[in-house]
Amino acid sequence: MKKQIKLLSAAILSIAAVACSSPEKMAEMAENVTVKCKPAVLEVVAGEINANVSVTYPEDYFHPKAILEVTPVIVYEGGEVKMEPFVFQGEKVQDNYQVVPSEGATVSKNVNFRYLPGMERCYLELRGTVRYKSKTTDLPTQKVADGANTTYMLVCKNGKVDYKSDNYQDVINQTAEGQILYQINSSNVRNSELKSQSIKDFQTALEEIKSNERKSLISTDVIAYASPDGKEDQNEKLSDNRSKSAEKAFGKVTRKNPVDAPVNVKSVGEDWEGFQELVAESDIEDKNLIIRVLSMYSDPAVREQEIKNMSAVYTALAKNVLPELRRARFIANVEFKNYTSEELLALIESNIDVLDEEALLRAATLVKENEDKLAIYKKAVEKYSSARAQYNLGVTYILMNKLAEAKAALENVEKDADWYNAMGVIALRENNLDAAAEYFATSSNQSAKENSAVIDILDGDYKAAAEKLAGLESYNAALAQLLVGNNAPAADLKCDCPNAAYLRAVAAARMGLGATVKSNLEIASKCDKLAARAAKDVEFSQYR
Numbered sequence: 001m002k003k004q005i006k007l008l009s010a011a012i013l014s015i016a017a018v019a020c021s022s023p024e025k026m027a028e029m030a031e032n033v034t035v036k037c038k039p040a041v042l043e044v045v046a047g048e049i050n051a052n053v054s055v056t057y058p059e060d061y062f063h064p065k066a067i068l069e070v071t072p073v074i075v076y077e078g079g080e081v082k083m084e085p086f087v088f089q090g091e092k093v094q095d096n097y098q099v100v101p102s103e104g105a106t107v108s109k110n111v112n113f114r115y116l117p118g119m120e121r122c123y124l125e126l127r128g129t130v131r132y133k134s135k136t137t138d139l140p141t142q143k144v145a146d147g148a149n150t151t152y153m154l155v156c157k158n159g160k161v162d163y164k165s166d167n168y169q170d171v172i173n174q175t176a177e178g179q180i181l182y183q184i185n186s187s188n189v190r191n192s193e194l195k196s197q198s199i200k201d202f203q204t205a206l207e208e209i210k211s212n213e214r215k216s217l218i219s220t221d222v223i224a225y226a227s228p229d230g231k232e233d234q235n236e237k238l239s240d241n242r243s244k245s246a247e248k249a250f251g252k253v254t255r256k257n258p259v260d261a262p263v264n265v266k267s268v269g270e271d272w273e274g275f276q277e278l279v280a281e282s283d284i285e286d287k288n289l290i291i292r293v294l295s296m297y298s299d300p301a302v303r304e305q306e307i308k309n310m311s312a313v314y315t316a317l318a319k320n321v322l323p324e325l326r327r328a329r330f331i332a333n334v335e336f337k338n339y340t341s342e343e344l345l346a347l348i349e350s351n352i353d354v355l356d357e358e359a360l361l362r363a364a365t366l367v368k369e370n371e372d373k374l375a376i377y378k379k380a381v382e383k384y385s386s387a388r389a390q391y392n393l394g395v396t397y398i399l400m401n402k403l404a405e406a407k408a409a410l411e412n413v414e415k416d417a418d419w420y421n422a423m424g425v426i427a428l429r430e431n432n433l434d435a436a437a438e439y440f441a442t443s444s445n446q447s448a449k450e451n452s453a454v455i456d457i458l459d460g461d462y463k464a465a466a467e468k469l470a471g472l473e474s475y476n477a478a479l480a481q482l483l484v485g486n487n488a489p490a491a492d493l494k495c496d497c498p499n500a501a502y503l504r505a506v507a508a509a510r511m512g513l514g515a516t517v518k519s520n521l522e523i524a525s526k527c528d529k530l531a532a533r534a535a536k537d538v539e540f541s542q543y544r
Helices: 002-019 023-028 198-211 234-253 272-281 285-295 300-308 311-320 339-350 357-366 370-384 387-399 403-410 418-431 432-441 446-459 463-470 473-482 497-512 514-524 528-536 536-544
Strands: 034-038 041-045 048-057 067-076 079-082 087-089 103-116 122-132 135-138 141-148 171-181 215-226 263-270 327-338
Touching: 023 122, 023 135, 034 141, 048 067, 048 122, 048 141, 067 103, 087 103, 141 536, 171 198, 171 234, 198 215, 198 234, 198 327, 215 234, 234 263, 234 327, 272 285, 285 300, 285 311, 339 357, 357 370, 357 387, 370 387, 387 403, 387 418, 403 418, 418 432, 418 446, 432 446, 446 463, 446 473, 463 473, 473 497, 497 514, 497 528, 497 536, 514 528, 514 536
Parallel strands: 041 141, 215 263
Antiparallel strands: 034 048, 041 048, 048 103, 067 079, 067 087, 067 122, 122 135, 122 141, 171 327, 215 327
16 A cells, blocks of 8 residues: 555656656646636727736646746737737746746736727737747747727717807897876876877887787886875875876877777886986986985985985986976887798898898708808808807817817807817817816816716726716717616617617627617618627627
8 A cells, every 4th residue: 555655656746747847848738827817808998908817827837947938919900919028937047037936826917008990809818938948939829818899989079069059039028118297296198298209109109010010019008107206105196196197198199099908007106216217317417426325225205305405416306307207108018029940041041131140140050051050150250240159150160070160260259168168179079188178177067077078988987977977868978887887878878870779789788688789780880880890899799
């Protein structure tokens, strides 16, 4: 029995001696070396491929006097790229390389490659060379990973840029007004007041409203006042009586042209608001002092007394201001129907000069061709020096990808949040990510926030991008979620365009839904670029 044990021990020692006796034996026994790569499928992040490769050398494998060079190599359709080799040494080598002892060890190294087009279909391999004294022996090449995943490159880099909005009103509220004046402390309407120019103008306006198909009379207000001199209670009663006489006068004024709309009668009492307006518009020497008194005191009696204390001022007021406040106003409330979209489109072709700034800005939103938008915005700039049209010119050029023209158009535009975002989009399209990031950070609008998420994706900060785009139903928002492991938004993306279909196909592939992958790739393949990508995309390797 003891003899058998001695023979077995001798056999084991013999095998060990053979295993490490020469570099040639290291090559022959290379199959005993275990190699792992994390990730197993390579991934491109921020333009680089990074992975960690672990090599486990078994006991009695590494020759104690050998030096091993291991070269990581990416092999792809366009050729291959090599890293500088990692160098290891046996425990008896007198050098400064990493030692691999004869009892075995696991060595981990990070590999890094700059992405080059074509690396979508590639693999990572390790090439080893053993040196011992004057002999050099190549180890069998070992493939360690496939790849590389470039899904983040699906990000839409056009950038979101917004037009300045117009203030065009489909319906414009207008008024037409006339008034009658009363004598002091009287509520009787004099016949001369019913024939005044103010009333004649009001009657003419009513006739024009009826004849104009764009105008509709909605209501009419009859509002009576008393001037703010005398006792407040007496003025309240006087204003009430004036409202009654004014209502009767309104009936006479509109007898030949009846008003087919509600008539609202109102008594205001003392007209302090009208008083302040007339004083502000007057050339009375101490008008600022009067206005200051009005702001200091709210009690009507105190106001009146303080003003009367300025005797010279009060004399001017009694002559030029107070008589104008003993009145009743007739106000026609009108809705004017502005040009319809169809009319605006017709006018920009036939008579563009009749359109004001707001109409031009609205018309530009109605045309489909960017060249037509440019023409309309240029007209608004030329005719009205429109700052919004000037900015919108820049936006249109951006959308046309005419970036030099866009910069020129935006050169003298106010540097607000929209401007910084627009400049950021230009920088993004020029692939100047540092400048783009700075512009977006300076801007405070939502579009800049969404655009900065694009840079996060390109920089490999998928979590930050997902947070910025959280809650949005957009292509880039769905992509950001996909990159952080949430497939649902991409799978549910509501859009029939090829890009959205491609993203749905990626989500379906990760969820193992082969039929959904196929149906969406059929849509995506309508775009030649996406069809070519799909043929190489590692996301779909199991479906090819």
